[in-house]
Amino acid sequence: MTVAAMAHDTAATKQAAIIEAKGISVVFNGVPAVDRASVAISAGRITAICGANGSGKSTLLKCLSGLEAPTSGDILLAGQALNSLSRRQIARQVAVLGQNPETPAGLNVEELVEQGRYPHRPWLTRLRGHDREAIERAIDAVDLQDMRQRQLSSLSGGERQRAWVAMALAQEPQILFLDEPTSFLDVRHQAELLTLLRRLNREDGLTIIAVLHDLNQVIEFADDVILMKKGEVLSTGAPAEIFRRERLSHAFGCTVDVVPHPHTGRPFCLIDWVGNGDGSARAGEHL
Numbered sequence: 001m002t003v004a005a006m007a008h009d010t011a012a013t014k015q016a017a018i019i020e021a022k023g024i025s026v027v028f029n030g031v032p033a034v035d036r037a038s039v040a041i042s043a044g045r046i047t048a049i050c051g052a053n054g055s056g057k058s059t060l061l062k063c064l065s066g067l068e069a070p071t072s073g074d075i076l077l078a079g080q081a082l083n084s085l086s087r088r089q090i091a092r093q094v095a096v097l098g099q100n101p102e103t104p105a106g107l108n109v110e111e112l113v114e115q116g117r118y119p120h121r122p123w124l125t126r127l128r129g130h131d132r133e134a135i136e137r138a139i140d141a142v143d144l145q146d147m148r149q150r151q152l153s154s155l156s157g158g159e160r161q162r163a164w165v166a167m168a169l170a171q172e173p174q175i176l177f178l179d180e181p182t183s184f185l186d187v188r189h190q191a192e193l194l195t196l197l198r199r200l201n202r203e204d205g206l207t208i209i210a211v212l213h214d215l216n217q218v219i220e221f222a223d224d225v226i227l228m229k230k231g232e233v234l235s236t237g238a239p240a241e242i243f244r245r246e247r248l249s250h251a252f253g254c255t256v257d258v259v260p261h262p263h264t265g266r267p268f269c270l271i272d273w274v275g276n277g278d279g280s281a282r283a284g285e286h287l
Contacts, residue, residue, distance in 0.1 A: 003162040017076075018043040018175060018207055019064050024073030026059050026231075033059040034070070035231035041224075045242035046201050046208045048218040051223070051228035052252045057211045058099075058179050060228065066090040072199040078174075091119035095168035096177040100184050103152045109163045113138050113284075116170025141204075142196060158189030162196065169200070176200075178210040182217065190214075194221050202256065215256070217271040219243065227251055240267055 017040035026034040034056045041047050041064070049057045063067035063075060066082055075082040077093065093100035095116070104112065116138065118129045127135075138150055142162040152160055161181065166175055178197075182190040198221060200206045212218050218225055219239045227234045227242055229251045235242045248269070249255035 016043070016079075017041055018078055020076045021064060021070075022074045022076075024063055024070035024075060026056075026063060026068060027071045032231045034063065036073070037228075037231075037233045039064075039226055039233060039236060041175075041207065041209060043207050044201070045223040046198065046210070046221060047224045047226065048212045048222035049226045049228065050209055050212055050215065050218055051234075054131075054230070055228040055251070056231040057208060057228055058277070059231075060233075061177055061179055061209065061211050065094055065096045065175075076146070079157060088119050089141075091171060093177045094177065095173035096169045097164055097168055097178045097179065097181060101164055103160065105153075106151070108149050108151050109144055109155075109166070110135070110139065111165055112152060113148075113166045113170050116167040121169055133169050134172055138166040141169055141200065142166045157188070158192055159285050161185060161189070161193055165193075165196065168233045173206070175207040175209065180211050180213065183213070190217070197221070215243065215248070215271075219267055219269070243267060243269065 019041040023036050023037050023038050024034060025032055025036055029210055037056075037060060039060075049061055051057050057070060063070050066075075066077070066087075069083065077085065077090070082090070113135050114127065114131075117127060117134060120134075121127070121131065139145055142165050144159070144162055146157065147159065147163075152163060155163065165176075176197075181193060181197075185193060194217060197208055197210075201208050210222075212221070213246060222239055224237065225239045225242050226236050229231065234251055235247060240282070243258050245255075245257055248258070252271075256265050257270045257272075259270060260266070261268040
């Protein structure tokens with residue numbers, strides 16, 4: 001571990017939880033999507049939520065961000081009950097990017113980024129000096145200065161995702177939530193987006209909470225991980241501690257080996273895509 005990384009981890013241990021869920025459950029049609037989950041998110045960290053499809057990842061993220069009210073349990077945002085805050089109060093602290101957001105017709109990059117200032121503006125007022133400064137910082141942070149007048153529909157998938165990140169940054173949030181931000185991007189644009197997000201975290205102290213499917217992305221990107229299965233939180237902690245063969249195989253229902261990467265030596269996940277569905281592999285089928 002580098003000196004900078006050690007300093008980052010040490011500083012994080014002194015931080016109080018910026019978001020805390022206490023025994024929250026979410027029930028849809030009598031079926032729990034999240035079941036008595038308790039998690040604490042430290043400020044200034046990158047936290048990944050992972051698990052198999054249907055494990056409750058996105059529902060937990062929506063609850064923590066204020067988009068979904070839990071059926072029971074409590075959520076605190078910076079020490080305040082989340083359900084006591086207005087939508088505008090939450091949006092001044094929290095920005096959320098959902099899966100594959102729909103691109104508004106006719107907007108260019110700058111016009112999209114301007115939407116991020118609405119939580120800070122009185123109703124039906126013009127953009128003020130501070131709003132313009134926040135918009136400029138956001139566009140500059142994602143390196144879209146040369147594309148600010150481009151129509152969103154003309155951008156590549158990676159460029160469009162950066163524009164959405166800029167809109168979120170224009171909110172000047174303390175916390176950025178992302179639901180599967182790399183799902184519709186190719187490998188290059190996935191790497192570019194995650195590099196951008198990590199820079200925003202390390203340089204600006206932005207707390208990031210993301211649902212991610214790729215376990216190796218979690219290892220490379222996240223400081224902490226929340227591992228879920230069927231609505232329950234199985235484990236929380238650093239990926240190197242949580243990602244063990246037995247635990248991951250149980251969570252995903254197939255054999256997941258964790259081996260040293262041949263070039264870097266860091267942990268690397270190999271997944272049996274056939275498997276028996278019970279965490280065991282048939283002979284000759286392990287990848």
